[in-house]
Amino acid sequence: MIKTDQMVCIMCPVGCRLEVFLDEDGHVSVSGHKCQRGVEYGRQEMIDPQRILTTSVLVENGEMELVSVKTNKPVPKKLLFQMMDLLKTIKVEAPVSMGDVLVKDILGTGADIVATRTVLRKQ
Incomplete structure (x- = not known):
């Protein structure tokens, strides 16, 4: 073995x-x-351990400062910290709707980062 x-x-x-x-x-x-x-x-x-990544991304001009996000499919566990580092640099503009793809094909994995809630624009 x-x-x-x-x-x-x-x-x-x-x-x-x-x-x-x-x-x-x-x-x-x-x-x-x-x-x-x-x-x-x-x-x-x-x-090849795989996980769904769940975290949050900064929102500009939103009613909330963050939007919760997740990968739309499992990604290699060994890439989770690299993904987190990349997502710390991302800012999206409000409004954000649940289901919006915020990052397509993150780190070449074929997985997208998708918003899991709606964040409206500040009034």
């Missing part, structure tokens, strides 16, 4: 304790799962 990791599966409420093995050939095996989703989760976590 090259690598062994233990984790709790988050794909359903059961919370199976998984043991995930990566061998020299890159083959991943998972034990401790009660369903196939656990196998898929363990494999993904071992090879």
Whole structure:
């Protein structure tokens, strides 16, 4: 075995304790799962962990100073801090509507940064 990791599966409420093995050939095996989703989760976590990024972005001339945002699909976990650094530099102009794409294809991941609420313009 090259690598062994233990984790709790988050794909359903059961919370199976998984043991995930990566061998020299890159083959991943998972034990401790009660369903196939656990196998898929363990494999993904071992090879290329992914997360949905949720944060906020500054809004100019808005009723609120920030708008909550998220990625529209999971992105590589290893890029989260780079994404956060980039989003700290972004300012959007009010009004912002829920669902607006504020950043397209962030860091070449194919994921967009989408507003998760509406921020109206100051009156």
